[in-house]
Amino acid sequence: MTLDLLRFTTAGSVDDGKSTLIGRLLYDTKQVHDDQLVHLIEASLRRGGEGALDLALLTDGLRAEREQGITIDVAYRYFATERRRFIIADCPGHLQYTRNMATGASTADLAVVLIDARHGVVEQSRRHAFISALLGIPRLVVAINKMDLVDHAEQRFEEIMAQFATSAAQLSGVKDITYIPISALQGDNVVTRSERMDWYEGTTLLDLLETVDVSYDHPDEIPARFPVQWVVRPPAATASAAESQSTNGHHTTRHHAQDDPDYRGYAGTLASGALHVGDDVVVLPAGQRTSIAAIDTFDGPLEEALAPMSVTLRLADNLDISRGELICRPNESPAVTREFEADICWLAEQPMRPGGRYVLKHTTRQAPAIIDSLLDLVDVHSLERVGPPSELNLNDIARVRVRTSAPLIVDPYDSNRRTGSFILIDEASNGTVGAGMIRSA
Amino acid sequence: MSAVSTPTRPVLSHLRALESEAIYVMREVAAEFERPGLLFSAGKDSLVLLRLAEKAFRPGRFPFPLMHVDTGHNFPEVIALRDQRAAELGERLIVASVQDSIDRGRVVEETGPRASRNRLQTTTLLDAIAEHNFDAVLGGARRDEERARAKERVFSFRDDFGQWDPKNQRPELWNLYNGRIRKGEHVRVFPLSNWTELDVWEYIEQERLDVPSIYYAHEREVFERDGMLYAWRDGAELIDGETVFTESVRYRTVGDMTCTGGVRSHAATLQEVVAEIAATRLTERGETRADDRVSEAAMEDRKKVGYF
Ligand SMILES: Nc1nc2c(ncn2[C@@H]2O[C@H](COP(=O)(O)OP(=O)(O)O)[C@@H](O)[C@H]2O)c(=O)[nH]1
Numbered sequence: 001m002t003l004d005l006l007r008f009t010t011a012g013s014v015d016d017g018k019s020t021l022i023g024r025l026l027y028d029t030k031q032v033h034d035d036q037l038v039h040l041i042e043a044s045l046r047r048g049g050e051g052a053l054d055l056a057l058l059t060d061g062l063r064a065e066r067e068q069g070i071t072i073d074v075a076y077r078y079f080a081t082e083r084r085r086f087i088i089a090d091c092p093g094h095l096q097y098t099r100n101m102a103t104g105a106s107t108a109d110l111a112v113v114l115i116d117a118r119h120g121v122v123e124q125s126r127r128h129a130f131i132s133a134l135l136g137i138p139r140l141v142v143a144i145n146k147m148d149l150v151d152h153a154e155q156r157f158e159e160i161m162a163q164f165a166t167s168a169a170q171l172s173g174v175k176d177i178t179y180i181p182i183s184a185l186q187g188d189n190v191v192t193r194s195e196r197m198d199w200y201e202g203t204t205l206l207d208l209l210e211t212v213d214v215s216y217d218h219p220d221e222i223p224a225r226f227p228v229q230w231v232v233r234p235p236a237a238t239a240s241a242a243e244s245q246s247t248n249g250h251h252t253t254r255h256h257a258q259d260d261p262d263y264r265g266y267a268g269t270l271a272s273g274a275l276h277v278g279d280d281v282v283v284l285p286a287g288q289r290t291s292i293a294a295i296d297t298f299d300g301p302l303e304e305a306l307a308p309m310s311v312t313l314r315l316a317d318n319l320d321i322s323r324g325e326l327i328c329r330p331n332e333s334p335a336v337t338r339e340f341e342a343d344i345c346w347l348a349e350q351p352m353r354p355g356g357r358y359v360l361k362h363t364t365r366q367a368p369a370i371i372d373s374l375l376d377l378v379d380v381h382s383l384e385r386v387g388p389p390s391e392l393n394l395n396d397i398a399r400v401r402v403r404t405s406a407p408l409i410v411d412p413y414d415s416n417r418r419t420g421s422f423i424l425i426d427e428a429s430n431g432t433v434g435a436g437m438i439r440s441a
Numbered sequence: 442m443s444a445v446s447t448p449t450r451p452v453l454s455h456l457r458a459l460e461s462e463a464i465y466v467m468r469e470v471a472a473e474f475e476r477p478g479l480l481f482s483a484g485k486d487s488l489v490l491l492r493l494a495e496k497a498f499r500p501g502r503f504p505f506p507l508m509h510v511d512t513g514h515n516f517p518e519v520i521a522l523r524d525q526r527a528a529e530l531g532e533r534l535i536v537a538s539v540q541d542s543i544d545r546g547r548v549v550e551e552t553g554p555r556a557s558r559n560r561l562q563t564t565t566l567l568d569a570i571a572e573h574n575f576d577a578v579l580g581g582a583r584r585d586e587e588r589a590r591a592k593e594r595v596f597s598f599r600d601d602f603g604q605w606d607p608k609n610q611r612p613e614l615w616n617l618y619n620g621r622i623r624k625g626e627h628v629r630v631f632p633l634s635n636w637t638e639l640d641v642w643e644y645i646e647q648e649r650l651d652v653p654s655i656y657y658a659h660e661r662e663v664f665e666r667d668g669m670l671y672a673w674r675d676g677a678e679l680i681d682g683e684t685v686f687t688e689s690v691r692y693r694t695v696g697d698m699t700c701t702g703g704v705r706s707h708a709a710t711l712q713e714v715v716a717e718i719a720a721t722r723l724t725e726r727g728e729t730r731a732d733d734r735v736s737e738a739a740m741e742d743r744k745k746v747g748y749f
Pocket residue numbers: 012013014015016017018019020021056071093145146147148149182183184185186
């Protein structure tokens with residue numbers, strides 16, 4: 001199944017041209033409205049832009065960053081072509097803002113990593129690609145930008161491609177890497193093919209974005225996971241079921257299951273895969289067996305639900321299920337566990353130390369958690385894993401051992417980004433302090 | 442090339458994907474907060490929110506009341522639809538009135554031809570949130586409306602003064618929303634964060650939702666100011682040289698009459714409106730909201746003090 005909605009992220013060091021590239025995509029696909037254009041022209045002139053449009057100004061939103069001239073937070077952008085709707089997470093490139101990259105990458109199906117053709121692959125480029133891979137983005141586009149400043153030279157493009165390929169081995173989980181030579185400033189190979197780089201035979205960036213696979217494409221290849229989010233009961237279920245039957249002693253015929261005072265539906269969003277009416281299922285963590293009696297929606301019943309649909313399941317047996325439990329097929333159950341290893345991106349100023357206690361949120365479940373030990377740390381320069389640190393600081397990435405007070409129902413992140421991810425919340429500040437990817441349970 | 446897809450299944454349209462995400466967000470709010478409320482103005486975005494709430498919670502009741510901040514200068518057609526929808530759904534509607542805030546001395550009415558109650562709404566809203574002890578307030582804001590909103594979270598934390606701190610937002614990863622707050626704080630939740638104006642209209646068309654008649658072209662007495670067409674109403678003050686004339690107009694947002702401008706249009710049906718939006722060359726806020734034109738950073742300033 002192809003979703004005609006693609007979420008992607010853009011990453012690169014400061015000044016590599018991310019904002020310009022996004023501005024270019026919006027501008028060349030005619031998404032820039034007249035009033036925005038007027039603002040843009042005025043702002044470009046104020047910037048002293050020699051009459052050229054500064055497309056970066058289309059996206060650089062908050063005042064602080066307009067004043068500083070840098071991007072400080074993930075910004076979401078929207079555009080559409082005839083073929084697809086796009087959501088862009090525009091991620092800032094500063095070293096200290098690595099957490100924003102992880103945020104943008106967490107929901108993306110594709111990452112565009114920008115490289116300045118003059119500088120080639122720099123430490124930041126490798127880091128951005130590494131974080132994209134860590135967060136499970138299956139496809140990378142390495143956009144080699146500012147080709148106009150290197151005479152549109154094929155040789156330079158090939159050099160950078162070769163440079164990047166040497167570090168690609170560190171990008172486990174990435175299925176596909178595409179290299180495109182572009183000029184965001186002049187528009188080459190972004191939306192329109194470059195005449196100045198006729199040696200390049202691959203696709204333009206937009207062509208690729210319009211045709212690439214998205215994560216929900218193959219629901220039959222991945223086990224179904226349905227975290228129960230909310231239990232739907234009709235209004236009359238508790239109080240007036242008896243009352244309505246006693247009125248005049250007569251009893252209305254009920255045409256719809258949804259008018260049934262005993263209605264009990266389990267609402268949620270299918271995290272992955274497909275479920276059908278009649279499927280045998282198991283409810284975790286307890287492991288009760290039953291089958292799917294109906295798949296309800298406000299628009300009527302369905303025979304089949306596919307991720308990422310939000311539906312309400314009714315089960316053949318009267319079980320007492322609540323939020324946080326998970327429905328799946330019996331022969332493809334995830335692990336039910338209170339201990340696992342995970343990679344953590346640390347998002348907070350205050351450090352994390354072994355023994356730290358947090359609230360862990362995973363699917364629709366929350367549980368107190370303790371970080372038992374820090375196993376290793378990713379060195380931000382070499383991207384190699386080095387010996388265990390004594391604590392984790394803002395933007396650190398490390399493998400840790402986690403223990404929870406209640407069982408979680410987990411898959412490895414590599415096989416399921418929804419049931420393999422969690423966040424850590426600090427109980428004192430209520431801040432979101434860690435992002436976790438489960439590696440082994 | 443391997444990256445090119447061969448669809449093996451029917452497509453789930455982007456509207457269905459956005460709908461599903463919004464339903465998920467609403468159910469998270471229901472499950473994680475004790476006293477949520479849903480802001481309902483009968484504008485197009487909030488009408489979409491109500492339909493999404495039906496999809497999220499029926500055949501159950503909504504796990505929250507609806508609340509409208511009434512400036513007293515709202516379009517009568519909009520107020521009528523507000524009451525009609527609440528009654529049809531059988532859900533509770535709370536009306537928080539700016540006039541009450543004025544009468545109780547919480548705010549002072551602006552005067553002069555450019556007087557607007559738009560700014561005053563913030564106090565009324567925050568007072569109502571406190572009075573009803575709301576810990577989460579669902580709203581229909583979208584990130585595509587304005588640049589300051591592009592970085593807004595789906596769960597947007599507000600301190601005990603109702604303020605938004607754009608520099609200190611909680612990171613938001615995957616679909617794991619953090620709704621933990623202390624007493625007195627609250628969270629604004631935006632299920633339509635990832636929708637565009639066109640998505641909203643296409644959804645209204647798909648779901649056959651009733652929207653206030655002012656969204657369709659109609660003849661109205663208006664006056665022109667700063668390039669926008671404002672509805673003439675009793676008590677409005679004209680500035681030198683402005684005259685009242687009749688024009689075929691349509692509204693793209695249904696804010697307060699004092700600061701919501703209409704656009705010249707002959708799009709009288711939903712299909713015509715969708716076609717017009719698809720082809721439009723102006724953004725929604727740039728075209729119709731005087732309050733955003735004051736300065737480029739206007740929206741950011743108002744959000745910081747608790748405006749929606
Ligand atoms: N010559 C040239 N300059 C570019 C290109 N793309 C971006 N720039 C310039 O590089 C500078 C930084 O661009 P910006 O988009 O703000 O980078 P960001 O920090 O990654 O968002 C600006 O002066 C741009 O005009 C390009 O393709 N060619």
